Amino acid sequence: NAGVTQTPKFQVLKTGQSMTLQCAQDMNHEYMSWYRQDPGMGLRLIHYSVGAGITDQGEVPNGYNVSRSTTEDFPLRLLSAAPSQTSVYFCASSPLGGGQGETQYFGPGTRLLVL
Amino acid sequence: RKEVEQDPGPFNVPEGATVAFNCTYSNSASQSFFWYRQDCRKEPKLLMSIYSSGNEDGRFTAQLNRASQYISLLIRDSKLSDSATYLCVVNYNAGNMLTFGGGTRLMVKP
Numbered sequence: 001n002a003g004v005t006q007t008p009k010f011q012v013l014k015t016g017q018s019m020t021l022q023c024a025q026d027m028n029h030e031y032m033s034w035y036r037q038d039p040g041m042g043l044r045l046i047h048y049s050v051g052a053g054i055t056d057q058g059e060v061p062n063g064y065n066v067s068r069s070t071t072e073d074f075p076l077r078l079l080s081a082a083p084s085q086t087s088v089y090f091c092a093s094s095p096l097g098g099g100q101g102e103t104q105y106f107g108p109g110t111r112l113l114v115l
Numbered sequence: 116r117k118e119v120e121q122d123p124g125p126f127n128v129p130e131g132a133t134v135a136f137n138c139t140y141s142n143s144a145s146q147s148f149f150w151y152r153q154d155c156r157k158e159p160k161l162l163m164s165i166y167s168s169g170n171e172d173g174r175f176t177a178q179l180n181r182a183s184q185y186i187s188l189l190i191r192d193s194k195l196s197d198s199a200t201y202l203c204v205v206n207y208n209a210g211n212m213l214t215f216g217g218g219t220r221l222m223v224k225p
Contacts, residue, residue: 035215040123040217041217042119042202042215042216042217042218043159043202043215044215045212045213045214048212058212059212059214090158090159103149103161103164104159104161104213106158106159106160107158108157108158109157109158
């Protein structure tokens with residue numbers, strides 16, 4: 001199993017550009033989520049999904065959209081990039097959901113710089 | 116006030132030392148507690164889940180004090196390979212969301 005994969009590894013955007021961060025898992029996990037990590041802030045939840053067709057907002061959802069058309073994929077879209085969105089983005093998955101107190105499996109991260 | 120607070124460190128300790136980290140959380144409805152380890156420029160990985168009042172796994176001991184709302188991680192006989200950032204993570208029963216502390220950086224020196 002590849003686990004959780006993320007693409008791209010690095011990305012530089014100009015303010016106002018849009019892009020999609022890809023996340024895929026091959027463990028048949030129902031729960032997937034996106035976090036951003038900024039220095040000294042820890043990981044903050046952006047959006048999450050408890051299954052295909054179901055998404056919900058996390059702590060910092062503004063400026064981001066998600067969809068979950070399949071169990072495997074959970075892309076994160078930046079609608080109009082801003083310098084405040086410069087961060088490291090992690091995707092994570094787990095079998096049932098964070099509410100079940102399970103291990104979260106993280107992808108390797110995407111480092112995004114918005115100029 | 117952050118929901119999950121940790122001393123950012125760094126904690127600089129010699130090999131073989133015992134080191135302890137604390138973490139406090141603000142929501143008394145918290146149900147699940149974890150310590151994750153994150154190496155520099157890598158993704159977080161689960162170190163320990165904390166059950167009941169605490170548990171032990173080799174050199175690592177995690178304890179939970181619900182009355183005082185804090186979690187601790189004790190590392191005995193520190194190794195160079197223990198150098199990393201340790202993240203305290205709390206799950207609230209109300210939803211499917213994990214809340215992360217800012218992490219405590221540990222540096223083990225020869």
